Every structure is written in C-alpha cells, then in structure tokens.
Amino acid sequence: MGIDRRDFLRLLAGIGCYTVIGKSTDVWADIRTVGHGDILGVLVDTTFCVGCRTCEKACNQINKDLPRKLPESFEDSSVFEKRRRMTTDSYTVVNSYPGKKNRQQFVKFQCMHCNDPACVSACIVGALTKEDNGAVRYDPWKCIGCRYCMVACPFQVPAYEYSNAFTPQVRKCTFCFELRTSKGEMPACVEACPMEVMTFGKRKELIKIARKRIKRYPDRYVPHIYGEHELGGTSWLYLSSLPFEDIDFPKFGYTSTPGYTEPIQHAIFKNFIPPLTLFAVLGCFMWFLRPQDKKSEPLLREEGQEK
Ligand code: SF4
Ligand code: SF4
Ligand code: SF4
The missing domain is CATH 3.30.70.20 (Alpha-Beta Plaits)
Known part of the structure; x- marks a missing residue:
C-alpha cells in the first residue's frame, strides 16, 4: 500500500506548518514588552x-x-x-x-x-543597537550598507x-x-x-x-x-x-x-530549516511532480501540437 502524490504533498505541507509554526506556538506568545522600565x-x-x-x-x-x-x-x-x-x-x-x-x-x-x-532587528551585522537608556545607536564601522534598516523602519x-x-x-x-x-x-x-x-x-x-x-x-x-x-x-x-x-x-x-517577524525567523532557524533543507524540500516536490510514466509525455506533446 503506497502513498500517492496528493497525500505526499499534504504530508509535506503538514510537516512544514508544524515545523515553522505549530511546534513553536511558544514563540508566537513571545510578544515583546521590553522598554517599559527605566528607559x-x-x-x-x-x-x-x-x-x-x-x-x-x-x-x-x-x-x-x-x-x-x-x-x-x-x-x-x-x-x-x-x-x-x-x-x-x-x-x-x-x-x-x-x-x-x-x-x-x-x-x-x-x-x-x-x-x-x-531597524535593530533587521540589521544583520548588529550595526544598530538599542542602548539601556533607550537610545537606538548606529555604528558605521559595522555597517555594510545593505539598507535593510531603511526598509524595516x-x-x-x-x-x-x-x-x-x-x-x-x-x-x-x-x-x-x-x-x-x-x-x-x-x-x-x-x-x-x-x-x-x-x-x-x-x-x-x-x-x-x-x-x-x-x-x-x-x-x-x-x-x-x-x-x-x-x-x-x-x-x-x-x-x-x-x-x-x-x-x-x-x-x-x-x-x-x-x-x-522575529518569531517566524527564530522558528525557522530554531528548528533548523536552513536553505539546504528548503532546497531538499523543493527537490522532493519536483521529483513527485515529474512525469509519472512514459505514456504521459507523448500525450502532453500531442496536446501542445494540436494547439
Ligand atoms: S520648532 Fe523646535 S525649538 Fe521651536 S518651539 Fe518647536 S520644538 Fe521648540
Ligand atoms: S540627535 Fe538631534 S534630534 Fe536627536 S536628540 Fe540629539 S539634538 Fe535631538
Ligand atoms: S523610528 Fe525607525 S530608525 Fe528609529 S528606532 Fe524606530 S525603527 Fe529604528
């Protein structure tokens, strides 16, 4: 008894959702309440x-x-x-x-x-920092000019x-x-x-x-x-x-x-879904969506020719 393509896709989607979101319901609850002290x-x-x-x-x-x-x-x-x-x-x-x-x-x-x-969250090299007194500071020596902070603000x-x-x-x-x-x-x-x-x-x-x-x-x-x-x-x-x-x-x-945004980022990295894993998942998709048997190839070609 084998698993068909539709079930496989459902399974993949389920694993994806569970990994990124479901397993990490704790991170969704991690809504920030920082900065309400003596800043x-x-x-x-x-x-x-x-x-x-x-x-x-x-x-x-x-x-x-x-x-x-x-x-x-x-x-x-x-x-x-x-x-x-x-x-x-x-x-x-x-x-x-x-x-x-x-x-x-x-x-x-x-x-x-x-x-x-x-801006601090978006900066990938830590060029922007939040100081204890409340100031958000910029360090030009760390900045690589990606301008993510500009987009994020x-x-x-x-x-x-x-x-x-x-x-x-x-x-x-x-x-x-x-x-x-x-x-x-x-x-x-x-x-x-x-x-x-x-x-x-x-x-x-x-x-x-x-x-x-x-x-x-x-x-x-x-x-x-x-x-x-x-x-x-x-x-x-x-x-x-x-x-x-x-x-x-x-x-x-x-x-x-x-x-x-951070709960999603953290969920992805916390559950270790680096790009290679994503490529592997995409590869599985492509493998399952490939033409299933030799008969289907001429059929597709014939349909295209009729047009
Ligand atoms: S323009 Fe600036 S300095 Fe002048 S009253 Fe307004 S806040 Fe004060
Ligand atoms: S940098 Fe300029 S705007 Fe910012 S706190 Fe100092 S004087 Fe005010
Ligand atoms: S206003 Fe923009 S630049 Fe200033 S701290 Fe907030 S996100 Fe950063």
Whole structure:
C-alpha cells in the first residue's frame, strides 16, 4: 500500500506548518514588552510648538558630522511650504499642519527610538543597537550598507548617503547618546527649545505627565499619547490637539514589527530549516511532480501540437 502524490504533498505541507509554526506556538506568545522600565524618553507637546526651528539648529550644531551650511537657513520659514523628511543632512525636521482656529500646528520629527526597534532587528551585522537608556545607536564601522534598516523602519527614518561613493553611512537621530543622554543630560534639541515643547526624563514618568495633561485639559488634547503603545512603544512620546493621522503619524497596532517577524525567523532557524533543507524540500516536490510514466509525455506533446 503506497502513498500517492496528493497525500505526499499534504504530508509535506503538514510537516512544514508544524515545523515553522505549530511546534513553536511558544514563540508566537513571545510578544515583546521590553522598554517599559527605566528607559529615558522625550515627551513632545506639539500644542506648544511655534515652529521656530531652534531645535533643528541645535541638532545641527551638536552633530558635527552634519553639514555646517544648508540650502535654507534655520530662520527661513519658507521650509513650511512643503512637508519635509529627515535626511542625511538633518536628523530632525519641523513641519507645519493646518491647526485649530486657522492656526498652524507645528510638529517636530526625528527617530522615535522604538522600544523594540525594527531597524535593530533587521540589521544583520548588529550595526544598530538599542542602548539601556533607550537610545537606538548606529555604528558605521559595522555597517555594510545593505539598507535593510531603511526598509524595516515603520517611520521611514534612516537616511542613506547615496552621494558618498566611498564611505556611505546610514544617518539618523542619535538621541545625543555620546555627548549627552549617556551621561543623563538632556538632548541638545530639548535644551534649546524656547517654548519647552519637549520634556526629557524617564519614559514612565513622561507617560504620567502626559496623562495628567490630557485629563486636566481635555479640550486641548486628543486623548491619546502617541508612542505609549504603538509598535510596542517608543522613547519619544507625543501629545497633540489634532488627530495623529492628521499630522502624519501612522496608525499602528501595539505589537512591534519584530514582534511579528522575529518569531517566524527564530522558528525557522530554531528548528533548523536552513536553505539546504528548503532546497531538499523543493527537490522532493519536483521529483513527485515529474512525469509519472512514459505514456504521459507523448500525450502532453500531442496536446501542445494540436494547439
Ligand atoms: S523610528 Fe525607525 S530608525 Fe528609529 S528606532 Fe524606530 S525603527 Fe529604528
Ligand atoms: S536628540 Fe540629539 S540627535 Fe536627536 S534630534 Fe535631538 S539634538 Fe538631534
Ligand atoms: S525649538 Fe521648540 S518651539 Fe521651536 S520648532 Fe523646535 S520644538 Fe518647536
């Protein structure tokens, strides 16, 4: 009594599913909840921002690798005519949105320093790391320029030096790690802001402050702290008077991107299905799908000839 081709394919599919998913139900439950301890963060209360761009200037001044001369000066408000993104020349940008009562709503953007960063998970050589204080750092010496981090980042933050032919680097906000936050000092942009838009401190304390503000001034804020839960949480948290989707903050669920992708990656490697094994499986498929007997070959040829 032999096994026919259909049963064999079913068996293969079953083994595949069991190996990758079924046997590893434990990894599906391994949803990340890291980063909710004593890590540092910044609460950005966008309702106070006046669009002065002092934060952009401070960021440029502290990061000596950034160009000293940019196309527009930091006093130039014409930059608000279009929405900008972070680039290799600017780790942070302020954009303008139509606000309430015909006012402009300004919003500062930079790397969110995710609790469970997709960029770190995607980097195959460990050039991006999550520090204990919450900063997500980049090591140019390890980077091989694959740009997986750029594809993985849900906020489209990392920028790549395409114009640098010999030593291109990925660029993004450093959370002022080396010069400031690793010593407990606030980032340069936070310190420079004349409107005290940003508050630096322990992430869990910032969440308490944000909740209090929302409770005390329900007409001023939408009842949401962006970054508290999105994608497993971020070190940079935001308050807004406008719905977050109106100020270009994507809507995300609570699970981080690595929370979805890593269980699959880990299941594959944990159960040792390296490429060679996959090739073996494909080989079995091909073997079973080969023409079964000599009679079928002329039949196929005849059908083709009739057409
Ligand atoms: S915002 Fe993007 S670049 Fe920044 S930590 Fe998160 S995934 Fe990484
Ligand atoms: S934390 Fe530092 S690197 Fe990041 S935007 Fe602010 S000043 Fe720039
Ligand atoms: S320095 Fe402060 S007020 Fe000025 S644009 Fe930056 S966040 Fe807004």
